[in-house]
Amino acid sequence: MSAAQARTIVGMSGGVDSSVAALHLRDAGEPIAGLFMQNWADDGSGDCRAEDDRRDAVAVSGRLGIQIHFRDFSGEYWAGVFEHFLAEYAAGRTPNPDVLCNREIKFKHFLDAARDLGAQYIATGHYARVEASAGRHLLLRAVDRSKDQSYFLHQLGQAQLAATRFPLGGLIKRDVRQMALDAGLPTAAKKDSTGICFIGERDFREFLGRYLPAREGEMRTPDGEVIGRHSGVFYFTLGQREGLNIGGVRGFEAAPWYVVGKDVAGNVLYVDQGADSPWLxxxxxxxxxxxxxxxxxxxxxxxxxxxxxxxxxxxxxxxxxxxxxxxxxxxxxxxxxxxxxxxxxxxxxxxxxxxxxxxxxxxxxxxxxxxxxx
CATH class of the missing domain: 2.40.30.10 (Translation factors)
Known part of the structure; x- marks a missing residue:
């Protein structure tokens, strides 16, 4: 199928969800092609699985009999997503790069690329729905509430929603897996990706330390008592329990500690005991x-x-x-x-x-x- 014949370009990530999104549209008679986006330049660590995902996207496209295109958005991702990610952590905040990635990459540069290929619509494997009502396009939660991804799509606007299709919005995840299996798609049993691609399976603190050098400081209770040391306040987020490495502290019961505050200027991490600490x-x-x-x-x-x-x-x-x-x-x-x-x-x-x-x-x-x- 030529690009000119494809009315919808499907973002093929190499995962089961985008694979079934393409399958669903193809079986409905929609003229489609695929597009694989490279959003992170290989840093030599071997931790980002982009090349494996690319091979899977190619294999699925071959199985479905559709053409697949490739675009490198790693420069746009660095400028539009990653630099903001670093600036937020340096300021002591906890950003959500998936929200920015959707707004800046998948529903901006990907949409532009699809239009350059002559398509009218894009489709992705997100679990969400779009409906037209009274001249407006509504973003709705997915039928499968346990997989709903509208939270990450809330920055989309009318023009983007008018050009977007979410084929999985009315499906249940277990049915998506079965559809992939029944169609013989090579991604049918592939584990869902989690976290952020550019971090991959590596240690988050080690990765962030490449860009934001660690500066040790005190861990204190909200009353000001010093009970340990941290490796950098921007490595932690509110409510976090893991990675504090606080052992038994004299005068305190043997209960888990949680991050309850960050003083970036003073380089102090505040912690308290109890998941429901009033300080949280x-x-x-x-x-x-x-x-x-x-x-x-x-x-x-x-x-x-x-x-x-x-x-x-x-x-x-x-x-x-x-x-x-x-x-x-x-x-x-x-x-x-x-x-x-x-x-x-x-x-x-x-x-x-x-x-x-x-x-x-x-x-x-x-x-x-x-x-x-x-």
């Missing part, structure tokens, strides 16, 4: 300027549900839109480990309204550190 709780947050999928918020003040991290249960909240586009959000019940740099994503039932990057919260330790810095 917040009732409200303020965001950076929000993105609205419909182009505008429902109103200046409204109630909805929200997620402050992927796969979180819906949390009721009230949203106030400020004149500068930022949001003030108050939750109906306390929230654990709401983390600056992560994404706040808003929903009305299954409809994703949009979202924003979390700037600050009213968690007790964060409030104290802000007051000290003022």
């Amino acid at each position: 709780q917040s009732h409200a947050l303020r965001s950076e300027p929000a993105h609205w999928i419909a182009g505008a918020p429902p109103s200046a003040r409204f109630t909805c549900t929200a997620q402050t991290r992927y796969r979180q249960h819906d949390e009721a909240c009230e949203v106030s839109v400020r004149e500068d586009g930022t949001l003030e959000v108050r939750f109906a019940r306390p929230q654990r480990a709401v983390t600056p740099g992560q994404s706040l994503v808003l929903y009305d039932g299954d409809v994703c309204l949009g979202g924003a990057v979390i700037a600050t919260t009213d968690a007790p330790l964060e409030e104290r550190l802000k007051a000290q810095a003022a």
Whole structure:
């Protein structure tokens, strides 16, 4: 099939989901071709499996009898995603590169490449749905809520959604696996990828240390007692338990420790015992300027549900839109480990309204550190 005949270009990642997305469209009679995106330049570590994924994407395309194209977006990824990733960690925040990758790469440069090939639409293996309603395109959660990825897609706009198809949005993951098996696709039993490609299977702290050199400092309780040392505050995120290496501490019970705050300027990591430490709780947050999928918020003040991290249960909240586009959000019940740099994503039932990057919260330790810095 020539590129001119393909009305839809499928982003072929070499995984089972994109493989079945292509299978589903082909079997429905849609003229398709595939496109494999290289988003990370090989750093010689052998930890990023891009070449294996490329071979699998080629094998699937051959099995389906469709043409496959290749594009190298590693330069765009570095400038549009990775540099932001490093800047956020250096500032002591915890970014979500998957959100930026979708906005800057998969639904921008990939979409442009598909149009250059003469296609009208792109398709991916994301678990989400798009529906047209009253002249607008809605981003909906997937039928399989355990796999729903609308959280990572909340930065998309009307033009992108109008040109996008999500063939898996109405399917259940186990059925997707079975469809791949029944069709004899070589990715049928392939393990789902997790985490960030450019980190791969390697140690996160070792990888980040290549770009943000470690600077040791004190680990303290919220009361200021020094109980250990850390290898760099930006290696840790709120609510984290692993990697603290705190042994028995005199005067404290033998219970797990969790990160409850970071003072980047002072190079201090704050920890406390208990997964539900009061130092991890917040009732409200303020965001950076929000993105609205419909182009505008429902109103200046409204109630909805929200997620402050992927796969979180819906949390009721009230949203106030400020004149500068930022949001003030108050939750109906306390929230654990709401983390600056992560994404706040808003929903009305299954409809994703949009979202924003979390700037600050009213968690007790964060409030104290802000007051000290003022």
